Amino acid sequence: MSTAVTPFHLSITNEALAELRERLERTRLPSAETVLDTSQGPKLAAMESLRKHWIEHYDWRRCESLLNGFGQFQTEIDGLPIHFLHVRSREANALPLLLTHGWPGSVLEFRKVIEPLVDPVQYGGRAEDAFDVIIPSLPGFGFSGQPTEAGWDIGRIASAWATLMDRLGCKKWGAQGGDWGAAVTLMLGHMAPKGLAGIHLNFVMYQPTQEEMANADADEKAMMASAQNYQQRLSGYAQVQGTRPQAVAYALSDSPMGQAAWIYSLFEDVADCNGDPTSVFSMDEILDDIMLYWLPNASASSARLYWDSMSAMMSGPPPFYPSTMPTGISVFPKEQVRISKRWAEARFKKLVHYKQAPAGGHFAALEQPQEFVDGVRATFRSLRS
DSSP, rough: OOOOOOOOOOOOOOOHHHHHHHHHTTTOOOOOOOOSSSTSOOHHHHHHHHHHHHHTTTOHHHHHHHHHHOOOOEEEETEEEEEOOOOOSSSOEEEEEEOOTTTTTHHHHHHTHHHHHGGGGGGGGOGGEEEEEEEEOOTTSSTTTOOOSSEEEEEHHHHHHHHHHHHHHOOEEEEEESSSHHHHHHHHHHHHOOTTTEEEEEEEEOOOOHHHHTTTOOHHHHHHHHHHHHHIOOOOHHHHHOOOEEEEEEEHOOOOOHHHHHHHHHHHHHHTTTGGGGGTTTTHHHHHHHHHHHTTTTTHHHHHHHHHHHHHHTTOOOOOOBOOOEEEEEEOTTOOOOOHHHHHHHHBBBBEEEEEESSOOOSSHHHOOOHHHHHHHHHHTTTTT
């Protein structure tokens, strides 16, 4: 197996873009929802508006140029090509920081925080807050390779990420994640690979104990209610992808609007947007993310992360807690699953930062980039020396 790290230049063919346009123009849309809210999923009018923008105004070459401009690379780990962004700071003592996205995110989830992290002086920070950022695409996502065997769960991904950071020559580094990226980052914290100084999370995978639920204060009760609402009303996609990823993938791989609606529903449900993602994200930002699933035909391979990780969890919960890894946590109010400070302190023995943000949801780095950056800076400020 090669250990080489090679530049990766993205150049989607005109034929692939033309085929996408043809599929969009030939879309057969479903009948309209029978409710006034989004409880049945994305509204027909919203998806038709997205389709019209996709056909008439969206420019993939702009997104392609953005990705190429960041600096893209590829290296083979555990038999799989791993795609990643690597953006270096001009500051000599910048700390390497591994950022991991989840589903339905992508490396572009961090587009608004890359420059503030890399060049803090230009964005209200201090030179000593600088990071070199490394942002890999999860296996089966974006332009990373698609596994041809089962078993790429969060533990295997965490091991691959540790290999990546070692291969890049990172002697001391930090890790950050949300969604499945948080699970991978928590696993890294448990593994404590050489050089990992600490972690930052904007989502925490946990289950309150019976005692915690019985003694919950008002804020914690609201957190429990939110988590229950997610589990009962909003988690259908996770149940499908965790049990029958291949079945749903036939529809998503064949229809760009099917893929779009499957992803749009998450932006709708878990962002701080009152059911209207376009009030928080631009149409282009939403479509950029969707394109990183459509163009590499990653519907099945990305969904299998749920199947692989949930299969692994059937033998018991991941060994996240108690964690002795220095940890910072940023809690965003519209994140469906949130953790209180005292519940966090019971699980993280070295909680170096905890803050509840005034706004924002599941896609924190896109929704509230300054708050996200502030939390990352605060977490690692004491862990650099």
